[in-house]
Amino acid sequence: MILQSLSDLWYGFGVALTPHNLMWSFFGVLVGNLIGVLPGMGALSAIAMLLPLTYTMHPVPAILMLAGIFYGSQYGGAIGAILLNLPSHPPHAVTCIDGYPMTRQGKGGTALGITMIASFFAASFGIIVMIFASPLLVAVAFKFGPTEIFAIMLLGLIAGSTMARGSPIKGIAMTTFGLLLGVVGTDVNSGVARFTLGLPELTDRVELVALAMGLFGVADFLLNVNHMHYIGTETRVRLRDMRPSKAELKQAFLPMVRGTLVGTLFGAMPGTGPTITTFIAYALERKITKTPERFGKGALEGVASPEAASHSKTQVDFIPTMSLGIPGDAVMALLLGALLIQGIQPGPMLITEHADLFWGLIASFWVGNVLLVVLNVPMIGIWVKMLQVPYRYLFPSALFFIAVGVYSTNNSLFEVGEVLVFGVVGAILMALDFPVATILLGYVLGPLVEENFRRALLLSRGDLRVFFERPISATFMTICIVLVLGQLFFAARAALRQRRAMYTPPLPHGGPVIADE
Amino acid sequence: MARRKIHKDVLGGGLMIALGIGVVIQSRSYTFGTLSRMGPGYFPVALGVILALAGLAIVVKGWLAGAPEETKAVPLEWRAWMLIGLSIVAFVVLAEYLGLVPATFAVVFISALADRQNTWRHAALLGLAIVVVSVVVFWWALQIQLPLFRWG
Numbered sequence: 001m002i003l004q005s006l007s008d009l010w011y012g013f014g015v016a017l018t019p020h021n022l023m024w025s026f027f028g029v030l031v032g033n034l035i036g037v038l039p040g041m042g043a044l045s046a047i048a049m050l051l052p053l054t055y056t057m058h059p060v061p062a063i064l065m066l067a068g069i070f071y072g073s074q075y076g077g078a079i080g081a082i083l084l085n086l087p088s089h090p091p092h093a094v095t096c097i098d099g100y101p102m103t104r105q106g107k108g109g110t111a112l113g114i115t116m117i118a119s120f121f122a123a124s125f126g127i128i129v130m131i132f133a134s135p136l137l138v139a140v141a142f143k144f145g146p147t148e149i150f151a152i153m154l155l156g157l158i159a160g161s162t163m164a165r166g167s168p169i170k171g172i173a174m175t176t177f178g179l180l181l182g183v184v185g186t187d188v189n190s191g192v193a194r195f196t197l198g199l200p201e202l203t204d205r206v207e208l209v210a211l212a213m214g215l216f217g218v219a220d221f222l223l224n225v226n227h228m229h230y231i232g233t234e235t236r237v238r239l240r241d242m243r244p245s246k247a248e249l250k251q252a253f254l255p256m257v258r259g260t261l262v263g264t265l266f267g268a269m270p271g272t273g274p275t276i277t278t279f280i281a282y283a284l285e286r287k288i289t290k291t292p293e294r295f296g297k298g299a300l301e302g303v304a305s306p307e308a309a310s311h312s313k314t315q316v317d318f319i320p321t322m323s324l325g326i327p328g329d330a331v332m333a334l335l336l337g338a339l340l341i342q343g344i345q346p347g348p349m350l351i352t353e354h355a356d357l358f359w360g361l362i363a364s365f366w367v368g369n370v371l372l373v374v375l376n377v378p379m380i381g382i383w384v385k386m387l388q389v390p391y392r393y394l395f396p397s398a399l400f401f402i403a404v405g406v407y408s409t410n411n412s413l414f415e416v417g418e419v420l421v422f423g424v425v426g427a428i429l430m431a432l433d434f435p436v437a438t439i440l441l442g443y444v445l446g447p448l449v450e451e452n453f454r455r456a457l458l459l460s461r462g463d464l465r466v467f468f469e470r471p472i473s474a475t476f477m478t479i480c481i482v483l484v485l486g487q488l489f490f491a492a493r494a495a496l497r498q499r500r501a502m503y504t505p506p507l508p509h510g511g512p513v514i515a516d517e
Numbered sequence: 518m519a520r521r522k523i524h525k526d527v528l529g530g531g532l533m534i535a536l537g538i539g540v541v542i543q544s545r546s547y548t549f550g551t552l553s554r555m556g557p558g559y560f561p562v563a564l565g566v567i568l569a570l571a572g573l574a575i576v577v578k579g580w581l582a583g584a585p586e587e588t589k590a591v592p593l594e595w596r597a598w599m600l601i602g603l604s605i606v607a608f609v610v611l612a613e614y615l616g617l618v619p620a621t622f623a624v625v626f627i628s629a630l631a632d633r634q635n636t637w638r639h640a641a642l643l644g645l646a647i648v649v650v651s652v653v654v655f656w657w658a659l660q661i662q663l664p665l666f667r668w669g
Contacts (some may be wrong), residue, residue: 403605
């Protein structure tokens with residue numbers, strides 16, 4: 001079986017390395033990388049824009065190119081998150097939390113270097129898992145019903161909320177706020193339009209990209225205008241700075257491995273998007289570390305682990321997409337669409353019927369990731385140059401990219417208006433020390449949580465015990481309860497200590513920080 | 518001094534309570550349903566209650582923490598805030614009626630003026646530079662669905 005996989009893989013490399021296919025793969029990675037760096041332009045918009053190009057192509061190069069765009073833009077998104085605090089792809093919202101402070105400390109190059117190493121490592125691992133464990137993971141995935149999905153999402157929400165800097169209650173409030181934003185729009189079960197404020201545009205839900213760009217981009221501009229002169233406090237950035245020191249590598253290694261494992265686990269479960277994956281990877285690091293106070297202020301682990309998780313998840317995500325025809329997220333759904341346009345039906349038969357495509361795709365992942373590294377070593381200098389642009393030129397330009405990027409997601413100017421609204425909301429919340437990143441988590445999971453909760457209880461006829469009767473779900477629920485009780489315990493202990501000490505310095509999250517002059 | 522300054526958490530928590538209650542009130546117009554057959558109102562009501570409770574907890578915590586510590590207040594930048602807001606509004610309006618080029622110039626030009634160090638000339642030059650980028654990257658290379666110029 002393993003030998004069979006290996007020989008298939010060998011054949012796959014043969015397919016991926018034909019000059020024609022290699023060229024398209026390279027093109028995809030390059031374009032994806034370039035588009036991914038632009039704020040507001042994530043993998044979704046990049047693939048959507050280049051999809052028409054593939055109509056006339058042969059299926060193999062077409063899908064190789066689209067996959068290349070996917071991970072190219074994913075890496076590009078990390079660049080934007082680390083250097084500019086703009087998560088063009090929501091999973092990178094977590095990377096902002098520590099990546100951007102690193103940049104502010106003049107360690108942006110290191111953060112990018114670690115990201116590159118972590119993504120390459122995680123992607124390689126994900127590919128290996130994909131080759132050998134596909135059948136196993138598929139079998140596990142079949143056991144997931146609405147009850148299990150709800151339980152794991154609840155865990156994600158709780159873990160995500162409590163990772164917020166400062167008070168976990170505020171994290172929970174923000175996650176709930178995000179869940180409520182996710183409710184806006186037409187209810188799928190009854191067709192009732194909820195919280196649309198009478199605006200027909202809102203029946204289609206709040207736009208994710210607009211929300212992310214508002215909360216992170218515009219809110220940040222509002223708080224920092226006239227108070228920041230350069231994003232990088234140190235202008236000294238050379239290619240050499242990208243190479244992390246031995247100590248940094250050692251520090252990042254274990255988080256990278258843990259992140260990879262989290263990503264692999266979540267990749268195998270259909271319905272768990274990349275955002276929840278990166279949040280859980282980050283929360284895990286914060287729980288494990290002995291020095292949680294460094295998180296949010298430029299902890300290397302906070303960059304390495306989520307980025308590794310997002311990349312291994314991406315790779316493993318292809319398993320349910322290709323072999324079951326169940327896309328893990330919107331990007332996968334789009335890739336699925338591209339396959340269907342080519343007349344290829346994803347499903348259990350795909351591996352045998354279109355062996356060249358499946359194994360070529362797997363091999364091309366690895367080739368593509370090598371290309372990504374090769375491409376980014378020289379390009380990094382260009383990205384880092386962005387930091388030397390004075391803030392007073394940078395933020396107006398970024399505003400334009402945000403506006404046009406959000407517009408192009410759905411060709412809707414209404415959504416550009418949403419950006420402004422969420423920018424103001426985000427700025428107010430940040431000024432009040434609320435952690436805004438978890439809003440995004442709640443928003444992304446909102447509809448899934450509601451849908452699965454309703455379905456699970458419909459199946460159990462309103463019996464809440466169902467969540468504790470099924471073993472997988474019971475495990476997740478138990479972890480949830482332990483997490484909440486643990487938080488309460490720590491909160492109570494901290495309150496007691498505070499009574500004694502009577503003073504703790506406040507830690508505003510993402511609040512205005514005056515740059516060095 | 519501490520008398521006029523309300524603790525940030527009291528303010529933030531209060532905001533959450535108001536929001537939670539608002540959501541519950543609004544959700545009453547949707548069918549609530551039962552646990553086995555939830556209507557569209559069930560989930561939002563539950564969330565609204567959680568949000569209000571969390572807000573209450575934040576208020577209580579802020580209250581107990583007592584006099585505000587020396588928090589870094591957000592400096593008031595009304596002119597800059599207005600201009601940044603206006604720049605996005607201008608983009609939306611101009612893209613709708615005049616096309617990509619005027620909209621691009623407006624968003625960059627207006628928001629650039631928000632920074633006190635930028636002069637009119639700087640802002641205009643930056644606007645023109647981004648217009649070039651906009652035309653080459655988005656209109657020509659990525660074929661965005663907005664005409665360069667239009668009327669009405």
